[in-house]
Amino acid sequence: MNEQVEEFRRKMAAGEVSARDFIEVVARHNHNGLIGSRYVDEGENWIELALDYDVKLVGDRDSGILASGPITSMCDMAAGLAISKTSGRFLMTVTIDLRADYLRPAKVGNAVHGRMECYRCTRNVAFVRGHAHDGDPGDPIAQITGTFMFLAPLS
Amino acid sequence: MIRLPPYGEALGIEPIRDEHSRLVLKLPFGNHVSGRPGFLHGGAIAGLLEIAGIMSLYDQLGEDDRPQVKPITVTTDFMRNGFPKMTYAAGIITRSGRRMANVESFAWQDDESKPIAASRMNLLLVRK
Numbered sequence: 001m002n003e004q005v006e007e008f009r010r011k012m013a014a015g016e017v018s019a020r021d022f023i024e025v026v027a028r029h030n031h032n033g034l035i036g037s038r039y040v041d042e043g044e045n046w047i048e049l050a051l052d053y054d055v056k057l058v059g060d061r062d063s064g065i066l067a068s069g070p071i072t073s074m075c076d077m078a079a080g081l082a083i084s085k086t087s088g089r090f091l092m093t094v095t096i097d098l099r100a101d102y103l104r105p106a107k108v109g110n111a112v113h114g115r116m117e118c119y120r121c122t123r124n125v126a127f128v129r130g131h132a133h134d135g136d137p138g139d140p141i142a143q144i145t146g147t148f149m150f151l152a153p154l155s
Numbered sequence: 156m157i158r159l160p161p162y163g164e165a166l167g168i169e170p171i172r173d174e175h176s177r178l179v180l181k182l183p184f185g186n187h188v189s190g191r192p193g194f195l196h197g198g199a200i201a202g203l204l205e206i207a208g209i210m211s212l213y214d215q216l217g218e219d220d221r222p223q224v225k226p227i228t229v230t231t232d233f234m235r236n237g238f239p240k241m242t243y244a245a246g247i248i249t250r251s252g253r254r255m256a257n258v259e260s261f262a263w264q265d266d267e268s269k270p271i272a273a274s275r276m277n278l279l280l281v282r283k
Contacts, residue, residue: 073198
């Protein structure tokens with residue numbers, strides 16, 4: 001399975017596959033397969049993914065509210081793709097840090113969407129921000145910011 | 156021992172006590188926590204750190220005090236690559252008050268003094 005993912009990464013780097021196709025293959029494997037994020041939409045410098053409600057992703061048994069981890073995972077993946085939109089290339093990045101501010105809990109049963117935009121790319125570092133919502137983008141559940149480093153500095 | 160949340164079970168986390176009876180979470184490697192080939196997924200590490208922080212807080216509060224814990228801010232710093240091997244995590248309760256708890260957690264593989272990632276959480280505690 002990893003060969004297929006690697007082939008997709010190579011094609012992404014060559015600009016031969018869309019972010020949508022990439023997500024649809026990658027999201028079926030590994031940790032992304034466990035959380036099951038899916039493609040929703042994209043723009044010039046942003047990507048939106050979504051995570052369907054799943055009881056195995058719950059962080060608090062009594063309330064049934066999703067754990068923070070899967071939301072972070074989804075936003076991390078969306079951020080990586082948003083960076084490729086802004087830099088114009090699909091490059092390997094590593095997360096330096098990611099912060100989520102939870103404005104309110106997600107409604108139990110609702111899918112959680114994560115929209116991340118890359119608003120600045122330097123030679124070494126990409127800066128991202130975004131939000132997560134559970135149906136109404138005007139009423140977000142979380143505000144997210146992060147920084148990423150390119151595995152090889154941009155030339 | 157405290158019961159793991161469903162997401163902790165899905166990740167395959169195992170809680171143990173170390174020689175100082177500190178609560179430590181073990182995350183065995185598997186496909187479901189892998190990212191790009193040969194590396195642990197950052198999201199799985201973030202999930203492990205979150206659960207380590209919250210479980211350590213419950214552990215310190217004791218069985219008779221079980222507030223609902225609501226994460227307000229969660230910041231995760233990634234310091235080193237995670238490799239396909241056992242990962243450990245433990246939490247430090249910096250402050251635990253009536254309404255807020257400030258919790259840090261660290262994840263490591265071979266050497267605790269070389270963490271692969273850390274998280275800082277500010278948690279709202281709701282007691283009925």
